[in-house]
Amino acid sequence: MTHPEIYNGIRILLKDKLRVDRQSQSDTAHFLDDFGLARWELNLLLYNVEDHFNIRLRQGLEDELDTLNQLVAVIHKEKNKELEVAA
Secondary structure (H helix, E strand, O other): OOHHHHHHHHHHHHHHHOOOOOOOOOOOOOOOOOOOHHHHHHHHHHHHHHHHHHOOOOOOOHHHEHHHHHHHHHHHHHHHHHHHHHO
């Protein structure tokens, strides 16, 4: 799975699941400042990310993530782990 595919998937989740109207064009968009998410909403986003991408994220990740780009990198890493195990 490529970074743009992951990025677009997250943007869809933000729009459909969290009703975020503000769509920053930057992959460095900040969850709190640019999207206006509270910490509990970020936690809800991570729950939806797990479901959408069929991955398991580590507990407490919501305290470490600030930007969209950071979340894309975490998802990309998890998806690559799946590919390595399958190979």
